[in-house]
Amino acid sequence: MCAMPSKVFFADLRANPKRSLNDKIDALIQALEPAGRLKPGGLTAIKIHFGEKGNTAFIRPVLARRFVDAVKALGCKPFLTDCNTLYVGTRSEAASHLITATENGFAYSVMGAPLIIADGLKGHSSTAVRVDLPECAEAHIGAEIVEADNLVSLAHFKGHELAGFGGTIKNLGMGAASRRGKLFMHSNVSPEIAASRCIACGECILRCPAAAIQLVKRGPEEKAPLGSKHAALKSSKDPQKCIGCGDCILVCPTGAIQIQWDMQIPEFLRRMVAYTKAVLKGKEERGLFFNFLTDISPACDCYPFQDAAMVPDLGVAASLDPVALDQASADLVNQAQGSAQSQLKHAHAPGQDKFRDIYPRVDWEIQLDYAQEIGLGQRAYELVRV
Numbered sequence: 001m002c003a004m005p006s007k008v009f010f011a012d013l014r015a016n017p018k019r020s021l022n023d024k025i026d027a028l029i030q031a032l033e034p035a036g037r038l039k040p041g042g043l044t045a046i047k048i049h050f051g052e053k054g055n056t057a058f059i060r061p062v063l064a065r066r067f068v069d070a071v072k073a074l075g076c077k078p079f080l081t082d083c084n085t086l087y088v089g090t091r092s093e094a095a096s097h098l099i100t101a102t103e104n105g106f107a108y109s110v111m112g113a114p115l116i117i118a119d120g121l122k123g124h125s126s127t128a129v130r131v132d133l134p135e136c137a138e139a140h141i142g143a144e145i146v147e148a149d150n151l152v153s154l155a156h157f158k159g160h161e162l163a164g165f166g167g168t169i170k171n172l173g174m175g176a177a178s179r180r181g182k183l184f185m186h187s188n189v190s191p192e193i194a195a196s197r198c199i200a201c202g203e204c205i206l207r208c209p210a211a212a213i214q215l216v217k218r219g220p221e222e223k224a225p226l227g228s229k230h231a232a233l234k235s236s237k238d239p240q241k242c243i244g245c246g247d248c249i250l251v252c253p254t255g256a257i258q259i260q261w262d263m264q265i266p267e268f269l270r271r272m273v274a275y276t277k278a279v280l281k282g283k284e285e286r287g288l289f290f291n292f293l294t295d296i297s298p299a300c301d302c303y304p305f306q307d308a309a310m311v312p313d314l315g316v317a318a319s320l321d322p323v324a325l326d327q328a329s330a331d332l333v334n335q336a337q338g339s340a341q342s343q344l345k346h347a348h349a350p351g352q353d354k355f356r357d358i359y360p361r362v363d364w365e366i367q368l369d370y371a372q373e374i375g376l377g378q379r380a381y382e383l384v385r386v
């Protein structure tokens with residue numbers, strides 16, 4: 001016998017003087033009956049992407065504030081959170097991350113809740129969570145998200161160059177992973193060191209927790225770059241010792257240590273879903289999930305810009321089932337009229353697959369199929385308009 005489809009609540013953007021978008025967001029939150037879901041008085045992680053500096057497609061802070069107020073009204077203690085990035089950018093350690101978040105509008109005076117970077121100052125606050133899945137026995141998750149009693153996921157739904165789309169599964173699986181976890185999802189091998197950019201400063205050697213890096217002599221043909229501390233030396237990594245923490249990437253002043261973005265897409269997606277399972281472990285009944293279908297750009301908010309939206313703003317969706325929520329959101333985007341002003345080439349008509357049009361090599365359904373297979377939720381849904 002088939003299970004009942006999961007309910008996905010959806011608020012479009014029609015409004016009037018008696019019913020604003022804020023009112024509709026409040027109605028969406030209440031539709032999930034949060035009082036029966038969140039642990040009373042619990043520390044509540046509101047997982048959101050604060051946006052890379054230069055990007056403006058992320059969820060507006062004033063709208064995120066509605067969730068803070070709703071959590072407080074239930075007597076819980078909300079904090080806004082995300083983990084540091086793997087790549088070197090404006091959110092790769094907590095000080096820059098918090099400055100970027102504040103500059104993007106997520107100040108305490110706006111949000112009414114503190115911002116806590118879940119994996120700490122330099123990404124070392126990471127908790128290993130057992131999942132015992134074929135992709136990984138354990139996942140490395142931002143410690144403060146693991147510690148929290150409740151989880152509210154606010155995801156900006158958009159296209160994504162490796163996942164096809166990024167919604168709730170990606171907001172949690174990738175977004176809540178520490179640097180070590182992110183490197184595991186993106187790469188089969190540890191970072192490579194480009195000798196042509198290494199100035200032999202030794203910073204990576206001091207930082208490496210596995211003593212995997214040492215200075216070695218350059219070959220006779222290898223030229224040291226300008227500014228080298230020791231022209232005859234370069235750093236070299238022992239892949240057998242490397243534990244894949246990613247710390248050396250962050251400290252290298254010349255960008256000589258490079259992530260090998262070599263993960264095959266199906267495996268990348270399965271690992272991301274396995275990580276989502278880890279993030280929700282222990283909070284399976286204490287999570288609320290929301291997708292904002294606004295500024296539906298083709299790529300991730302980790303870029304310092306966003307390209308034109310693929311389809312018009314559609315609304316906000318909510319569910320207790322993260323899989324049904326992402327499935328419904330992908331369907332809503334694909335059912336919309338595509339924008340002629342966007343990256344879309346062929347799939348402008350309602351019903352055509354916008355994500356595959358832009359990323360033809362990415363099968364975005366893998367993340368939904370695998371999430372259903374490992375019990376994160378189901379793809380079958382009933383759309384309930386509020």
Ligand code: SF4
Pocket residue numbers: 190191207208209210211212213237241242243244245246247248249
């Ligand atoms: S990834 Fe971590 S363990 Fe590997 S070489 Fe870099 S610092 Fe060392």
Ligand code: SF4
Pocket residue numbers: 193197198199200201202203204205234235251252253254255256257
């Ligand atoms: S931190 Fe970068 S430049 Fe310095 S020794 Fe390591 S690889 Fe070379």
